[in-house]
Amino acid sequence: MAEKKYDSIVYDYFEKKGGVIVLMSEDMLFKRTLSATILKIIGSKRDCLNVFENVQTGLKKIQEFQKNKVECTVFIERLIGGRPSTDTIITLKQLLPDLKIVVLVGETRRENIAYFYEIGVNNVISKPASMNNIIEKLAFTIKPQGKLSEYMGLGKRLLAAGKFKETLDICDKILSIKPDSPAGLMLRGDVHMEQGDRQAAIACYLKAHESSHLYLEPLKKLAHAYDGLDEDKHLEYLKKLDRLSPLNTDRKTNIGAVYVRRKKMDLAEKYFDQAIESATREAMSQVGNLAQRITEAVGKASPSMSEKYLAKVIEVKGATLNKDDIILFNKLGIALRGQGKWREAIDNYSRALKISPDDEGLHYNMGMAWFDGGDVNQAVKCFDRALKQNPDFYMTSQVASMNMGNIFLSVRRMEDALPFFENVLRLDPGNREASEKAAAARKAVA
Structure with a gap:
């Protein structure tokens, strides 16, 4: 219904x-x-x-x-x-x-x-x-559901028109339906603020906050009401808001400004740094997405161009790099390997693993870079680490399964190689190479 x-x-x-x-x-x-x-x-x-x-x-x-x-x-x-x-x-x-x-x-x-x-x-x-x-x-x-929403819309229009008595009548109706309605209490508080009765407004906002501790709006009203009246309370509610919604750079700057007035420069700097970091993170998401679009446009046509732009975005992001950026390292590693730069690819994956040591994809890609460089034993060690993190990570990839099967086969680990060839056959039953190698591995294991 x-x-x-x-x-x-x-x-x-x-x-x-x-x-x-x-x-x-x-x-x-x-x-x-x-x-x-x-x-x-x-x-x-x-x-x-x-x-x-x-x-x-x-x-x-x-x-x-x-x-x-x-x-x-x-x-x-x-x-x-x-x-x-x-x-x-x-x-x-x-x-x-x-x-x-x-x-x-x-x-x-x-x-x-x-x-x-x-x-x-x-x-x-x-x-x-x-x-x-x-x-x-x-x-x-x-169409927000229910009579309360209908009354709230009407109350806001009446308040905007300066009809305070009519707005308070609407508040009474809202609170008769839901006695502790944060929206109704805030609307009543807004009427008191417009009438210059700040203490009455604060009482309404406090009651609204007590009705819903995770609701941001009463806290914003309280922070505004105490601004210029009680700096301790003003700061208290700004910080509560910051804990609930920590991406607001303007609020972090306002908190820092309060600490500057109090000559607490270390705390001011802490919040100013957080504001810059938050704003930078927002800008960096733009840089990261732009680099990804460029590399997608380049595709396999020019690994060197992909390397240029991916390396640039990783350099720009610097200290703000996190697990969300692992895709950039994986793409850069592939671009480096495409140019035969296997050592540089290994260095790239090593850096990424410091950010996300449990990422099985990084371990696998590093193994392929070692294989490009002719060190099969190091490649196998990387594959073992990848499988330890996620034993099934290769299951959807025919290419990864074939690569790992071949490399385990080359070091005579037949029992380990067999599941990879069998997975290739599960994904592509007509794959002749995988069929022959699976048969050879089975024979050796038997």
Whole structure:
């Protein structure tokens, strides 16, 4: 029944309200999934999906819809063209506060999700996403469920119009339905702030925070309310916010500024460093994605060009390199091996293993580099380490299985070689070379 309800909400959005979606994404799979959701599941006959692969054209379309009073929901990738979309989202919410925005992400950390909501995102969809998941998220984005949400929307409009008494009446209605509603309490606090009664506002915000300790908004209200009134409290709530949403560079800078005023320069420097590190990490994700796109464009046509750009991004990232960057080292190693630079490839994998010592792919690739250099025994040692980390890592790769089978065969480890040839045959039953070598290994083992 719930799924039908969501379908109905989304259908009405497209067919009765004339709503549209602007999708800013280079992901063709998500585009097809979203299109199929609208056409096949929802059954909309209108051309209501607008897809753009770059931000500028997408923004022009959003402005056009706003000008013509067309209800618009924006789906935007976390990264577009290798660049984080954070600034675009912040700008959109500043210019069009009521615009509904859904961010599309791959795997991401909790603090990233917290930051998205903090900058005004209405919902987050993790990819790959099912049609049902898209419908449910879209339904909650375009029409938050329940009477409380309806009252909150009305209350905010009344507050913006300066109708404080009417807003307080709405607060009473919200709190009669849900006595400890953080949203209702904050709305009442906002009325008191507008009326200049800061202490009454703080009391409401505190009660809202006590109702939901992980909810960021009451903490933000408290930090703002205490600014210029009580620096200890102001700092306390800034730091609580920082623990819950540690990617906000402006807040880290504000915390540092408080410590500067207190002449605690070591603590100020700590937060300023964290702000720079967080901003750098955001920029580095852009550099890393750009390098990856360049190497994908180059492909196997020029290993030396791939080496140039991959080495550059690893150099730029420097101290910020982490396990998410292992793919860069693996690509660089392949580019080096493609030029016969096996020693340099081994040095590259050694550096990567200091960051991620348990990565079986790095151990395997280092083994192949040793094999390129003619040291079969070192290659076998690397393969043994890779298998210790993940005994099944080769199962989906015919090439890795054949390579390891051949190298174990060359050092007369027949029993160890056999499973690799058998796996090749599982993936490619007609592989004649694997069949012959499997037979030879079986004979030797018997």
